[in-house]
Amino acid sequence: MNTQMKYTIFNTAWGYFGLVADKKGLRRTVLPCENRKTVEKRLLASLDNPQFDKNLLKPLQKQIIAYFAGKPVRFDASLVLGNLPPFARKVLDVCGKIPAGKTVSYSQLAGMIGKPRASRAVGSALARNPIPLIIPCHRVIHSDGSLGNFSALGGTSTKKKLLALESNKH
Numbered sequence: 001m002n003t004q005m006k007y008t009i010f011n012t013a014w015g016y017f018g019l020v021a022d023k024k025g026l027r028r029t030v031l032p033c034e035n036r037k038t039v040e041k042r043l044l045a046s047l048d049n050p051q052f053d054k055n056l057l058k059p060l061q062k063q064i065i066a067y068f069a070g071k072p073v074r075f076d077a078s079l080v081l082g083n084l085p086p087f088a089r090k091v092l093d094v095c096g097k098i099p100a101g102k103t104v105s106y107s108q109l110a111g112m113i114g115k116p117r118a119s120r121a122v123g124s125a126l127a128r129n130p131i132p133l134i135i136p137c138h139r140v141i142h143s144d145g146s147l148g149n150f151s152a153l154g155g156t157s158t159k160k161k162l163l164a165l166e167s168n169k170h
Helices: 036-044 058-068 086-095 106-112 119-127 155-169
Strands: 006-012 015-022 025-033
Touching: 006 036, 006 058, 015 036, 015 058, 025 036, 086 106, 086 119, 106 119
Parallel strands: none
Antiparallel strands: 006 015, 015 025
């Protein structure tokens, strides 16, 4: 990542949310947390001298604020996933097409990418999703309807809250 990274942290109804982007597009998000410092620490991990920009991706900020206020939103941002392995990019690309209010199982997602026996690998790729919410990995659950894991702040309880928000409002 040799282009200048910029970041912003802004408040939503659920707490502080963070974005990192460069000229090519969005590279990282951190889901809401009550503590701005926690978001900042997770957001800026392993980045070289990122520059704060409160207006970074302002239209996306507005969409995210609306989302956490319970409004139906279709996120619009250029995503940069080029530093991920091809399998992970494919998983995240297909995951990004799961509509709000819907869920698919890990095995269904594996089938959607043409690797029906790769549900564990799908789960591993989702666990490393650098752009949660915009790439809605929270919409992928176990075949039996249980939620499965969630590596973002708040873990499974956050996943459950996101799904509840979407099922009620979208």
